[in-house]
Amino acid sequence: MPKLRVHNFSISLDGYGAGPGQDLENPIGRGGGVVHEWIFQTAYGRRMIGEPGGEEGVDNDFLLRGDEGIGATIMGRNMFGPIRGDWPDDDWKGWWGDIPPYHHPVFVLTHHPRESFSMEGGTTFNFVTGGIEEALDLARKAAGEKDIRLGGGASTVQQYMRAGLVDELHLAIVPVFLGSGERLFENLGGGPTGYECAELVASKSVVHARFVRK
Amino acid sequence: MPKLRVHNFSISLDGYGAGPGQDLENPIGRGGGVVHEWIFQTAYGRRMIGEPGGEEGVDNDFLLRGDEGIGATIMGRNMFGPIRGDWPDDDWKGWWGDIPPYHHPVFVLTHHPRESFSMEGGTTFNFVTGGIEEALDLARKAAGEKDIRLGGGASTVQQYMRAGLVDELHLAIVPVFLGSGERLFENLGGGPTGYECAELVASKSVVHARFVRK
Numbered sequence: 316m317p318k319l320r321v322h323n324f325s326i327s328l329d330g331y332g333a334g335p336g337q338d339l340e341n342p343i344g345r346g347g348g349v350v351h352e353w354i355f356q357t358a359y360g361r362r363m364i365g366e367p368g369g370e371e372g373v374d375n376d377f378l379l380r381g382d383e384g385i386g387a388t389i390m391g392r393n394m395f396g397p398i399r400g401d402w403p404d405d406d407w408k409g410w411w412g413d414i415p416p417y418h419h420p421v422f423v424l425t426h427h428p429r430e431s432f433s434m435e436g437g438t439t440f441n442f443v444t445g446g447i448e449e450a451l452d453l454a455r456k457a458a459g460e461k462d463i464r465l466g467g468g469a470s471t472v473q474q475y476m477r478a479g480l481v482d483e484l485h486l487a488i489v490p491v492f493l494g495s496g497e498r499l500f501e502n503l504g505g506g507p508t509g510y511e512c513a514e515l516v517a518s519k520s521v522v523h524a525r526f527v528r529k
Numbered sequence: 530m531p532k533l534r535v536h537n538f539s540i541s542l543d544g545y546g547a548g549p550g551q552d553l554e555n556p557i558g559r560g561g562g563v564v565h566e567w568i569f570q571t572a573y574g575r576r577m578i579g580e581p582g583g584e585e586g587v588d589n590d591f592l593l594r595g596d597e598g599i600g601a602t603i604m605g606r607n608m609f610g611p612i613r614g615d616w617p618d619d620d621w622k623g624w625w626g627d628i629p630p631y632h633h634p635v636f637v638l639t640h641h642p643r644e645s646f647s648m649e650g651g652t653t654f655n656f657v658t659g660g661i662e663e664a665l666d667l668a669r670k671a672a673g674e675k676d677i678r679l680g681g682g683a684s685t686v687q688q689y690m691r692a693g694l695v696d697e698l699h700l701a702i703v704p705v706f707l708g709s710g711e712r713l714f715e716n717l718g719g720g721p722t723g724y725e726c727a728e729l730v731a732s733k734s735v736v737h738a739r740f741v742r743k
Contacts, residue, residue, distance in 0.1 A: 328700070328702075328714075329544070330543070330544045330714060488542075488702070488736070490729050490740070491726070492720040492724065494719040494720020494722070500543035500544060500706070506707060506709065507543075507708070508706070508708070512704035512705070515734070515736065516731055517730055517736060518729075519729065520729070522729065522736045524736075526704070
Protein backbone atom coordinates (compact mmCIF):
# COMPACT_ATOMS: atom_id res chain seq x y z
CA MET A 316 0.00 0.00 0.00
CA PRO A 317 1.26 3.49 -0.76
CA LYS A 318 2.82 5.21 2.23
CA LEU A 319 2.33 8.46 4.08
CA ARG A 320 5.82 9.96 4.33
CA VAL A 321 7.28 12.97 6.12
CA HIS A 322 10.52 14.20 4.57
CA ASN A 323 13.02 16.90 5.34
CA PHE A 324 11.03 18.12 8.31
CA SER A 325 13.57 20.55 9.68
CA ILE A 326 13.88 21.17 13.40
CA SER A 327 16.35 23.01 15.57
CA LEU A 328 18.43 21.04 18.02
CA ASP A 329 16.08 22.11 20.79
CA GLY A 330 13.18 20.68 18.81
CA TYR A 331 11.44 23.60 17.13
CA GLY A 332 10.15 23.34 13.58
CA ALA A 333 9.27 27.03 13.44
CA GLY A 334 9.75 30.15 15.48
CA PRO A 335 6.86 32.04 17.11
CA GLY A 336 4.66 34.55 15.30
CA GLN A 337 4.28 33.27 11.76
CA ASP A 338 3.18 36.00 9.33
CA LEU A 339 3.73 37.19 5.78
CA GLU A 340 7.24 38.42 6.57
CA ASN A 341 8.07 35.38 8.69
CA PRO A 342 6.68 32.28 6.97
CA ILE A 343 8.60 30.02 9.42
CA GLY A 344 7.95 32.33 12.38
CA ARG A 345 10.39 34.83 13.83
CA GLY A 346 13.91 33.43 13.64
CA GLY A 347 12.61 30.13 12.26
CA GLY A 348 14.05 30.52 8.76
CA VAL A 349 17.41 29.31 10.05
CA VAL A 350 16.16 25.72 10.20
CA HIS A 351 15.50 25.82 6.45
CA GLU A 352 18.70 27.49 5.31
CA TRP A 353 20.41 24.18 4.53
CA ILE A 354 17.79 23.52 1.83
CA PHE A 355 18.88 26.53 -0.17
CA GLN A 356 22.53 25.55 0.02
CA THR A 357 21.80 22.40 -1.98
CA ALA A 358 21.63 22.19 -5.77
CA TYR A 359 18.08 20.80 -5.70
CA GLY A 360 16.92 23.40 -3.22
CA ARG A 361 18.30 26.20 -5.35
CA ARG A 362 16.71 24.77 -8.46
CA MET A 363 13.32 24.83 -6.67
CA ILE A 364 13.61 28.60 -6.33
CA GLY A 365 15.05 29.09 -9.81
CA GLU A 366 18.62 29.73 -8.67
CA PRO A 367 21.78 28.21 -10.10
CA GLY A 368 24.57 26.53 -8.12
CA GLY A 369 24.31 24.81 -4.78
CA GLU A 370 25.92 21.69 -3.39
CA GLU A 371 25.54 18.03 -4.19
CA GLY A 372 26.00 15.51 -1.42
CA VAL A 373 24.11 14.10 1.55
CA ASP A 374 21.73 17.01 2.09
CA ASN A 375 20.93 17.25 -1.60
CA ASP A 376 20.28 13.50 -1.76
CA PHE A 377 17.85 13.59 1.16
CA LEU A 378 16.07 16.57 -0.31
CA LEU A 379 15.64 14.78 -3.64
CA ARG A 380 14.37 11.61 -2.01
CA GLY A 381 11.55 13.60 -0.43
CA ASP A 382 10.01 14.08 -3.87
CA GLU A 383 10.64 10.62 -5.28
CA GLY A 384 7.60 8.47 -5.81
CA ILE A 385 5.22 11.09 -4.42
CA GLY A 386 1.81 11.52 -6.08
CA ALA A 387 0.10 13.95 -3.69
CA THR A 388 0.90 16.23 -0.76
CA ILE A 389 -1.05 17.04 2.39
CA MET A 390 -0.26 20.19 4.34
CA GLY A 391 -1.67 22.31 7.12
CA ARG A 392 -3.15 25.67 6.41
CA ASN A 393 -0.23 27.51 8.00
CA MET A 394 2.16 25.87 5.59
CA PHE A 395 -0.05 27.11 2.77
CA GLY A 396 -0.20 30.70 3.99
CA PRO A 397 -0.39 33.25 6.79
CA ILE A 398 -4.14 33.90 6.53
CA ARG A 399 -6.27 32.77 9.51
CA GLY A 400 -10.05 32.47 9.71
CA ASP A 401 -12.26 32.85 6.61
CA TRP A 402 -10.58 33.38 3.26
CA PRO A 403 -11.17 37.07 2.46
CA ASP A 404 -10.84 36.34 -1.30
CA ASP A 405 -8.99 33.98 -3.62
CA ASP A 406 -5.88 36.12 -4.00
CA TRP A 407 -3.55 34.05 -1.83
CA LYS A 408 -2.10 31.21 -3.92
CA GLY A 409 0.57 29.92 -1.54
CA TRP A 410 4.11 30.97 -0.71
CA TRP A 411 5.68 29.52 -3.84
CA GLY A 412 5.03 31.95 -6.70
CA ASP A 413 3.53 31.09 -10.07
CA ILE A 414 4.99 27.60 -10.38
CA PRO A 415 4.81 25.80 -7.02
CA PRO A 416 7.35 22.97 -6.60
CA TYR A 417 4.75 20.22 -6.13
CA HIS A 418 3.56 19.38 -9.65
CA HIS A 419 0.76 17.17 -8.26
CA PRO A 420 -2.43 17.58 -6.22
CA VAL A 421 -1.96 19.27 -2.83
CA PHE A 422 -4.56 18.92 -0.07
CA VAL A 423 -4.67 21.76 2.43
CA LEU A 424 -6.28 21.09 5.82
CA THR A 425 -8.51 23.99 6.85
CA HIS A 426 -11.73 24.72 8.71
CA HIS A 427 -12.70 27.25 6.04
CA PRO A 428 -14.00 26.04 2.65
CA ARG A 429 -12.43 27.31 -0.53
CA GLU A 430 -12.61 26.27 -4.17
CA SER A 431 -9.77 24.22 -5.62
CA PHE A 432 -7.52 25.89 -8.16
CA SER A 433 -4.71 24.90 -10.49
CA MET A 434 -1.28 26.44 -10.94
CA GLU A 435 1.24 26.30 -13.72
CA GLY A 436 3.40 23.18 -13.61
CA GLY A 437 0.68 20.74 -12.60
CA THR A 438 0.07 21.69 -8.96
CA THR A 439 -3.56 21.88 -7.84
CA PHE A 440 -4.50 23.19 -4.41
CA ASN A 441 -7.53 21.55 -2.80
CA PHE A 442 -9.05 22.57 0.52
CA VAL A 443 -10.26 19.87 2.86
CA THR A 444 -12.57 20.73 5.75
CA GLY A 445 -13.40 17.17 6.85
CA GLY A 446 -10.22 16.48 8.83
CA ILE A 447 -7.06 14.46 8.44
CA GLU A 448 -8.60 11.15 7.41
CA GLU A 449 -10.67 12.74 4.66
CA ALA A 450 -7.56 14.50 3.41
CA LEU A 451 -5.66 11.23 3.40
CA ASP A 452 -8.43 9.43 1.50
CA LEU A 453 -8.51 12.16 -1.12
CA ALA A 454 -4.73 12.19 -1.37
CA ARG A 455 -4.62 8.40 -1.77
CA LYS A 456 -7.13 8.55 -4.61
CA ALA A 457 -5.17 11.33 -6.30
CA ALA A 458 -1.79 9.60 -5.85
CA GLY A 459 -2.84 6.20 -7.17
CA GLU A 460 0.11 3.83 -6.80
CA LYS A 461 2.38 6.56 -5.53
CA ASP A 462 3.07 7.61 -1.95
CA ILE A 463 1.70 10.68 -0.19
CA ARG A 464 3.96 13.32 1.23
CA LEU A 465 2.91 14.87 4.51
CA GLY A 466 4.10 18.46 4.84
CA GLY A 467 4.01 20.67 7.93
CA GLY A 468 3.55 22.40 10.11
CA ALA A 469 4.22 20.69 13.37
CA SER A 470 0.57 20.44 14.39
CA THR A 471 -0.38 18.74 11.12
CA VAL A 472 2.32 16.10 11.59
CA GLN A 473 1.27 15.67 15.22
CA GLN A 474 -2.33 15.01 14.21
CA TYR A 475 -1.31 12.28 11.78
CA MET A 476 1.21 10.82 14.26
CA ARG A 477 -1.40 10.66 17.01
CA ALA A 478 -3.70 8.80 14.63
CA GLY A 479 -0.90 6.34 13.85
CA LEU A 480 -1.00 7.14 10.14
CA VAL A 481 2.60 8.17 9.43
CA ASP A 482 4.66 5.40 7.80
CA GLU A 483 7.96 7.18 7.47
CA LEU A 484 9.42 10.18 9.29
CA HIS A 485 12.58 11.86 8.07
CA LEU A 486 13.85 14.70 10.25
CA ALA A 487 16.56 17.18 9.35
CA ILE A 488 18.03 18.38 12.63
CA VAL A 489 19.89 21.65 12.41
CA PRO A 490 22.45 22.41 15.14
CA VAL A 491 21.01 25.74 16.21
CA PHE A 492 18.76 26.70 19.13
CA LEU A 493 15.49 28.56 18.55
CA GLY A 494 14.40 28.67 22.20
CA SER A 495 10.71 29.07 21.39
CA GLY A 496 8.15 28.43 18.70
CA GLU A 497 6.42 25.25 17.54
CA ARG A 498 7.85 21.98 18.72
CA LEU A 499 7.35 18.88 16.65
CA PHE A 500 7.50 16.47 19.58
CA GLU A 501 4.66 17.88 21.62
CA ASN A 502 1.01 16.95 21.99
CA LEU A 503 1.74 13.37 21.03
CA GLY A 504 0.32 11.75 24.14
CA GLY A 505 3.53 9.96 25.09
CA GLY A 506 5.57 10.38 21.96
CA PRO A 507 5.85 8.55 18.68
CA THR A 508 5.75 4.81 19.27
CA GLY A 509 6.39 1.87 16.98
CA TYR A 510 9.21 3.41 14.96
CA GLU A 511 12.80 2.40 14.45
CA CYS A 512 15.65 4.46 13.12
CA ALA A 513 16.50 3.31 9.59
CA GLU A 514 19.16 5.93 8.81
CA LEU A 515 21.27 8.31 10.84
CA VAL A 516 23.64 10.52 8.86
CA ALA A 517 25.28 13.88 9.52
CA SER A 518 26.42 16.32 6.86
CA LYS A 519 28.55 19.23 7.98
CA SER A 520 25.42 21.23 8.82
CA VAL A 521 22.45 18.87 9.22
CA VAL A 522 21.68 15.55 10.87
CA HIS A 523 19.32 13.33 8.94
CA ALA A 524 17.36 10.81 11.00
CA ARG A 525 14.90 8.61 9.17
CA PHE A 526 12.37 6.51 11.07
CA VAL A 527 10.12 3.79 9.70
CA ARG A 528 7.41 1.71 11.29
CA LYS A 529 8.70 -1.43 12.95
CA MET B 530 40.72 30.29 32.28
CA PRO B 531 39.60 26.71 32.93
CA LYS B 532 36.26 25.88 31.37
CA LEU B 533 32.96 24.48 32.55
CA ARG B 534 32.19 21.65 30.13
CA VAL B 535 29.19 19.40 29.57
CA HIS B 536 30.06 16.14 27.81
CA ASN B 537 28.16 13.15 26.56
CA PHE B 538 24.88 14.53 27.84
CA SER B 539 22.60 11.97 26.24
CA ILE B 540 19.13 12.89 25.04
CA SER B 541 16.49 11.15 23.02
CA LEU B 542 15.57 12.54 19.64
CA ASP B 543 12.50 14.14 21.21
CA GLY B 544 14.76 15.90 23.70
CA TYR B 545 14.54 13.92 26.95
CA GLY B 546 17.61 13.32 29.07
CA ALA B 547 15.75 10.98 31.40
CA GLY B 548 12.41 9.24 31.64
CA PRO B 549 9.86 10.04 34.35
CA GLY B 550 9.94 8.58 37.86
CA GLN B 551 13.60 8.24 38.78
CA ASP B 552 14.16 5.79 41.64
CA LEU B 553 16.59 3.11 42.79
CA GLU B 554 15.51 0.68 40.05
CA ASN B 555 15.35 3.41 37.40
CA PRO B 556 18.33 5.72 37.84
CA ILE B 557 17.55 7.43 34.49
CA GLY B 558 13.80 7.31 35.05
CA ARG B 559 11.41 4.77 33.56
CA GLY B 560 12.53 3.90 30.04
CA GLY B 561 15.34 6.45 30.22
CA GLY B 562 18.19 3.94 30.28
CA VAL B 563 17.94 3.61 26.51
CA VAL B 564 19.62 6.99 26.02
CA HIS B 565 22.73 5.70 27.83
CA GLU B 566 23.01 2.30 26.16
CA TRP B 567 25.49 3.56 23.59
CA ILE B 568 27.99 4.28 26.39
CA PHE B 569 28.19 0.62 27.36
CA GLN B 570 28.76 -0.44 23.78
CA THR B 571 32.06 1.44 23.73
CA ALA B 572 35.38 0.09 24.99
CA TYR B 573 35.83 3.00 27.40
CA GLY B 574 32.28 2.73 28.70
CA ARG B 575 32.73 -0.98 29.36
CA ARG B 576 36.01 -0.38 31.12
CA MET B 577 34.23 2.09 33.44
CA ILE B 578 32.01 -0.73 34.67
CA GLY B 579 34.81 -3.29 34.73
CA GLU B 580 33.71 -5.14 31.62
CA PRO B 581 35.93 -6.27 28.74
CA GLY B 582 35.31 -5.65 25.04
CA GLY B 583 33.35 -2.82 23.49
CA GLU B 584 33.89 -0.77 20.37
CA GLU B 585 36.47 1.82 19.43
CA GLY B 586 35.45 4.61 17.09
CA VAL B 587 33.54 7.88 17.17
CA ASP B 588 31.42 7.17 20.24
CA ASN B 589 34.38 5.88 22.20
CA ASP B 590 36.43 8.93 21.24
CA PHE B 591 33.75 11.35 22.40
CA LEU B 592 33.32 9.46 25.65
CA LEU B 593 37.06 9.63 26.32
CA ARG B 594 37.25 13.32 25.55
CA GLY B 595 34.70 13.98 28.27
CA ASP B 596 37.27 12.98 30.88
CA GLU B 597 40.32 14.64 29.35
CA GLY B 598 41.69 17.62 31.23
CA ILE B 599 39.00 17.48 33.90
CA GLY B 600 39.95 18.24 37.50
CA ALA B 601 36.57 18.31 39.22
CA THR B 602 32.94 17.42 38.56
CA ILE B 603 29.70 19.16 39.54
CA MET B 604 26.45 17.21 39.54
CA GLY B 605 22.90 17.55 40.77
CA ARG B 606 21.64 15.51 43.65
CA ASN B 607 19.51 13.29 41.41
CA MET B 608 22.57 12.26 39.46
CA PHE B 609 24.19 11.30 42.77
CA GLY B 610 21.26 9.22 43.98
CA PRO B 611 17.53 8.59 44.30
CA ILE B 612 17.17 9.98 47.84
CA ARG B 613 15.10 13.17 48.26
CA GLY B 614 14.85 15.45 51.28
CA ASP B 615 17.13 15.02 54.30
CA TRP B 616 19.81 12.35 54.18
CA PRO B 617 18.54 9.57 56.45
CA ASP B 618 22.11 8.38 57.07
CA ASP B 619 25.45 8.21 55.26
CA ASP B 620 24.85 4.83 53.63
CA TRP B 621 24.24 6.05 50.08
CA LYS B 622 27.58 6.52 48.35
CA GLY B 623 26.40 7.11 44.78
CA TRP B 624 25.37 4.80 41.93
CA TRP B 625 28.90 3.78 41.01
CA GLY B 626 30.01 1.10 43.49
CA ASP B 627 33.24 1.10 45.48
CA ILE B 628 35.43 2.81 42.87
CA PRO B 629 33.49 5.64 41.20
CA PRO B 630 34.77 6.58 37.74
CA TYR B 631 35.64 10.19 38.64
CA HIS B 632 39.01 9.99 40.44
CA HIS B 633 38.79 13.65 41.45
CA PRO B 634 36.63 15.87 43.70
CA VAL B 635 32.92 15.78 42.90
CA PHE B 636 30.58 18.54 44.10
CA VAL B 637 26.96 17.55 44.57
CA LEU B 638 24.33 20.31 44.58
CA THR B 639 21.80 19.75 47.35
CA HIS B 640 19.64 21.66 49.81
CA HIS B 641 20.53 19.16 52.56
CA PRO B 642 23.95 19.33 54.24
CA ARG B 643 26.09 16.22 54.44
CA GLU B 644 29.73 15.57 55.32
CA SER B 645 32.20 15.01 52.51
CA PHE B 646 33.63 11.52 52.10
CA SER B 647 36.31 9.81 50.04
CA MET B 648 36.10 6.71 47.91
CA GLU B 649 38.70 4.34 46.59
CA GLY B 650 40.38 5.58 43.40
CA GLY B 651 40.61 9.23 44.41
CA THR B 652 37.00 10.36 44.15
CA THR B 653 35.71 12.59 46.95
CA PHE B 654 32.06 13.53 47.22
CA ASN B 655 31.35 17.00 48.60
CA PHE B 656 27.90 18.42 49.25
CA VAL B 657 27.24 22.05 48.40
CA THR B 658 24.19 23.81 49.81
CA GLY B 659 25.04 27.33 48.69
CA GLY B 660 23.95 27.05 45.08
CA ILE B 661 25.53 26.74 41.66
CA GLU B 662 28.04 29.58 41.93
CA GLU B 663 29.40 28.32 45.21
CA ALA B 664 29.76 24.86 43.71
CA LEU B 665 31.58 26.31 40.72
CA ASP B 666 33.95 28.29 42.94
CA LEU B 667 34.77 25.20 44.98
CA ALA B 668 35.22 23.10 41.86
CA ARG B 669 37.52 25.69 40.30
CA LYS B 670 39.70 25.72 43.41
CA ALA B 671 39.82 21.93 43.43
CA ALA B 672 40.54 21.64 39.70
CA GLY B 673 43.37 24.17 39.59
CA GLU B 674 44.50 24.55 35.98
CA LYS B 675 42.13 21.87 34.77
CA ASP B 676 38.57 22.21 33.50
CA ILE B 677 35.39 21.38 35.37
CA ARG B 678 32.96 18.81 34.11
CA LEU B 679 29.28 19.60 34.59
CA GLY B 680 27.19 16.44 34.95
CA GLY B 681 23.42 16.15 34.96
CA GLY B 682 20.64 15.99 35.38
CA ALA B 683 18.81 18.28 33.07
CA SER B 684 17.84 20.80 35.74
CA THR B 685 21.44 21.20 36.88
CA VAL B 686 22.60 21.94 33.35
CA GLN B 687 19.66 24.32 32.90
CA GLN B 688 20.64 26.27 36.01
CA TYR B 689 24.20 26.77 34.78
CA MET B 690 23.01 27.56 31.25
CA ARG B 691 20.59 30.20 32.50
CA ALA B 692 23.43 31.78 34.46
CA GLY B 693 25.57 31.83 31.30
CA LEU B 694 28.29 29.72 32.91
CA VAL B 695 28.58 26.79 30.51
CA ASP B 696 31.54 27.10 28.11
CA GLU B 697 31.10 23.91 26.15
CA LEU B 698 28.09 21.68 25.57
CA HIS B 699 28.44 18.27 23.98
CA LEU B 700 25.19 16.41 23.38
CA ALA B 701 24.83 12.78 22.40
CA ILE B 702 21.52 12.48 20.60
CA VAL B 703 20.11 8.99 20.45
CA PRO B 704 17.55 8.23 17.72
CA VAL B 705 14.81 6.96 20.01
CA PHE B 706 11.68 8.63 21.37
CA LEU B 707 10.99 8.72 25.12
CA GLY B 708 7.77 10.72 24.92
CA SER B 709 8.01 12.02 28.49
CA GLY B 710 10.49 12.72 31.25
CA GLU B 711 13.02 15.49 31.76
CA ARG B 712 13.81 17.67 28.81
CA LEU B 713 17.16 19.37 28.60
CA PHE B 714 15.93 22.31 26.52
CA GLU B 715 13.29 23.61 28.88
CA ASN B 716 13.23 26.35 31.49
CA LEU B 717 15.96 28.23 29.67
CA GLY B 718 14.08 31.48 29.21
CA GLY B 719 14.40 31.55 25.44
CA GLY B 720 16.95 28.84 24.87
CA PRO B 721 20.72 28.68 24.92
CA THR B 722 22.15 31.77 23.27
CA GLY B 723 25.67 32.67 22.22
CA TYR B 724 26.77 29.19 21.13
CA GLU B 725 27.96 27.87 17.82
CA CYS B 726 28.21 24.29 16.67
CA ALA B 727 31.86 23.24 16.59
CA GLU B 728 31.33 19.57 15.66
CA LEU B 729 28.50 17.55 14.21
CA VAL B 730 29.18 13.83 13.74
CA ALA B 731 26.97 10.75 13.54
CA SER B 732 28.02 7.23 14.44
CA LYS B 733 25.68 4.43 13.48
CA SER B 734 23.74 4.92 16.71
CA VAL B 735 24.44 8.39 18.13
CA VAL B 736 24.72 11.96 16.88
CA HIS B 737 27.37 14.04 18.57
CA ALA B 738 26.80 17.79 18.51
CA ARG B 739 29.35 19.94 20.29
CA PHE B 740 28.68 23.62 20.97
CA VAL B 741 31.11 26.23 22.17
CA ARG B 742 30.67 29.85 23.10
CA LYS B 743 30.97 32.22 20.16
